[in-house]
Amino acid sequence: MRHRVRSGEARATTLNDVARLLGISAATVSRSLSKPDMVSAKTRARVDEAVRKLGYIPHAAARALAGRGHRVVGVVIPSLRFGVFAELVESLQAGLDRAAFGVLLGHTGGEPDREYEQVRALVERGIDAVVLTGNSHDLEVLRLLDDAGLPAICAFDFSADAALPCVGFDNADAAENLAQHLIENGRDGIAMITQPVASNDRARKRVAGVKRALRRIGKAMRPGHLLECDGLLPSSREAMRDLIASGEPPNAVICFSDLIALAAAAECRAAGLRIPDDIAIADFSGVGLSEINNPPLTSVPIPAKDIGRIIGEQLIARLEEGAPLESVRIEHALEIRGSTLCGSLQTFA
Amino acid sequence: MRHRVRSGEARATTLNDVARLLGISAATVSRSLSKPDMVSAKTRARVDEAVRKLGYIPHAAARALAGRGHRVVGVVIPSLRFGVFAELVESLQAGLDRAAFGVLLGHTGGEPDREYEQVRALVERGIDAVVLTGNSHDLEVLRLLDDAGLPAICAFDFSADAALPCVGFDNADAAENLAQHLIENGRDGIAMITQPVASNDRARKRVAGVKRALRRIGKAMRPGHLLECDGLLPSSREAMRDLIASGEPPNAVICFSDLIALAAAAECRAAGLRIPDDIAIADFSGVGLSEINNPPLTSVPIPAKDIGRIIGEQLIARLEEGAPLESVRIEHALEIRGSTLCGSLQTFA
DNA sequence: TTGTATGCGTTATCAA
């Protein structure tokens, strides 16, 4: 089979072609397709057959222009390389798919400044709604959405005072809870390896949560115990290495993601540190990798799939019935595993 | 700030609004925006200012209808949960972004039957080109693409006789090479844990490659040594468990992905098997997780990022200049690590 | 239940 080059693109069959073939009006064909119960069963049958025969496929742009909406929602995330975002997008798309909505993607690479340009690109493409990441957005973005009259909803963090409706758990509460668990297990020297707090509001809230927990027992996080990395393996290992080499190594580390935690654990092994005896490791687990470590890692799982599903449902209700978008607070969970427990439990897997 | 409900959507500003404000024709504004050097510098400046002032954003559907193309390409993949696909999409989108093309997503969940419906949904949305996964596609899909006059290109496997242009390495060759390496290191009882071969052409080719290598030394893969799983952790561990429990356990396992390999390694640990002393493990690494295992895993890295970049470049050339799409064969690499080498190397990380 | 006519926002063609 030759690879198609064909520059003279055969024009696709249109509604009119179908109508002409049947000797009926285009309007009837249109109705038969979009509002089947407005035409006679007989006509509908004939139309369906002609459509099949001609291989007719509706022209999305024309439909959109004629007022039916584009039936596409835009999603702006930092990067698909992080499992949680991939999971969100997949789950969202699965839900929207059933209502015949498509998903257009925009990546910021984790740079908040790029959110505006990405949203704008999506708006130009004619999206009907937009899903953003986190609860920190430039006024410029909010204004753009408002001007365009676009429904928007944010994933991954719940904040009561968010500017836009949002779906997720409260990252500060979850982090506080996780730190609390560590404290109860005798760890008061808690460090964190996180995505940059300057550009990530979930990171900021988690740090705040951990500090809250420490403050309650009259402690504080040491300055050198808050390290940032880009979330990938090399920089994560480097961060752990710095932590180990620091004057006052921690006896527990909370990692922003399971990938970071895996890297940290590998680095501890390399340094001869035993988990959890010498150091405890816990994480917010994105891709379910936490349990694959030896020992398995205690973690707060991020319900990306649920978030995607909920947002999908809300968007459909909003776009099809005008229902208002609403924030949803998801309760976080705490999966306790061997990496934070002293004793013999930690080596069974 | 109140959550927007506004059902009476303020109509967005159009080209005409800009023209009216300036007292010039819409045609001129249009030209000023899409073919800047066809209007006077003065007009262009005025238009640009008015556009900014009014917050005008071009309407993609109208543009598409008027003949400029939709500037969107569709990508059909099994699932974003697998890192390689996420990486492909991200890389592709980054490339297309610069040429102002968007990316629409379709998921098959790994069921080849769903490819047709997904491609169709994308075609209805008005894509200008489509990227598929692998080199095995229903005739129905090929016909749909042909009817729609849509350029298509496939990612992740190179086959000289593919029906469509494709970009990737030859999975059979790579697998043979990997098996060869194991054989050279004294392993002739090679097993595989793979995605279902019935629905995954890369899996089929890899199995064929391994069998080829074994045949060359007069061996064959035992019937019970070819296990399938869904690629996620639980079923991967289960597969490894079955392998260990089988009458004739292998002395090497080639895993379809790094995630599967990680699960397999964990299962070996649980069973008290030492890697690589008792059993070697190697994989095709999707998300770069292979090196995080203890010991690090030998693997063939999947160049998803490169594939995405190359496909992006080709699509842009095709869509903007009518250049033909061409298959690109990428040479695979073999990253040898501790998991397949006997000796003292294997525990350094 | 069906047909006719009109408009959606933009680009392309043709004149000016």
Next chain:
DNA sequence: TTGATAACGCATACAA
């Protein structure tokens, strides 16, 4: 260099 006008393919209000 600019303006007027006609498509583009479809959905809808209105008429029949």
